[in-house]
Amino acid sequence: xxxxxxxxxxxxxxxxxxxxxxxxxxxxxxxxxxxxxxxxxxxxxxxxxxxxxxxxxxxxxxxxxxxxxxxxxxxxxxxxxxxxxxxxxxxxxxxxxxxxxxxxxxxxxxxxxxxxxxxxxxxxxxxxxxxxxxxxxxxxxxxxxxxxxxxxxxxxxxxx
Numbered sequence: 001x002x003x004x005x006x007x008x009x010x011x012x013x014x015x016x017x018x019x020x021x022x023x024x025x026x027x028x029x030x031x032x033x034x035x036x037x038x039x040x041x042x043x044x045x046x047x048x049x050x051x052x053x054x055x056x057x058x059x060x061x062x063x064x065x066x067x068x069x070x071x072x073x074x075x076x077x078x079x080x081x082x083x084x085x086x087x088x089x090x091x092x093x094x095x096x097x098x099x100x101x102x103x104x105x106x107x108x109x110x111x112x113x114x115x116x117x118x119x120x121x122x123x124x125x126x127x128x129x130x131x132x133x134x135x136x137x138x139x140x141x142x143x144x145x146x147x148x149x150x151x152x153x154x155x156x157x158x159x160x
Contacts, residue, residue, distance in 0.1 A: 001084035002026070003075065004044045005093040005126060007018035009058050018044045022127035026090075029127065029142070035147035039156060041082050045094045046071045061095070072097065079119075085159050086152055087119065091126025099123065109147045114154075120155070124148035 002018075011021030018026050032039055046068055051058040063071075075097065079087070089095040095103045098121050099113060109124045125145045133141055 001041045001043065001081065001082055001087045003089050003094040004042070004085060004089045005065050005128075006044050006046035006060075007049040008060055008128070009049065009051065011044075012042055012058075017044050018127075021131060025127040025131060025142075029145050029149055033153050035149050035153040035156065037120055041084060043075065045075055045089075045097045047074055049147045068093065068097065084119070085160040087115070088148070088152055089121065091123075091129060092125070093140075097124030109144065110151065113152075122148060122151070126128040 006021050007017060010021065011017055017023070019067055027037060030040065040079075046063040048063075048071075049058075050061045050063050050066075050067065052061050053059075071082050087098065092103070092105050095108075096106050098115065099108075102125065105123055105125060106129075110122060111139050112120050115121050125141045125148075127145070129137055130141045130145065
């Protein structure tokens, strides 16, 4: 299970996670890591697209702590229904939902954490964050995302 932060404008319009530019980058990273998209369930921590209007554009606005907390029950219900072997939190909001508010993706990404006897999780870069980075940070974060997803692919192969 890949858990993003919140839908973007394109995701809000289509009603599916990761269909915009970040989704394209994520699918490229999954492919580079050898992790078939058919093995992955994608969702978001926050279920609504929060935005502010700037002219005709809807610009992303981070969900508040209260809004994030209100959506946690929906994520917990998805996890219970899907019963994933592994969860990957994409970005700080998803990582902090799983590991606490002190978690820093920039320092703690790529490490497995035990959430329960049957569930392991890690956090890594959100593809939208990578898209906003300048070179050479963008190339470094891209490679780290792919390496983290390779760990997931390896763990998934071992579990089957």
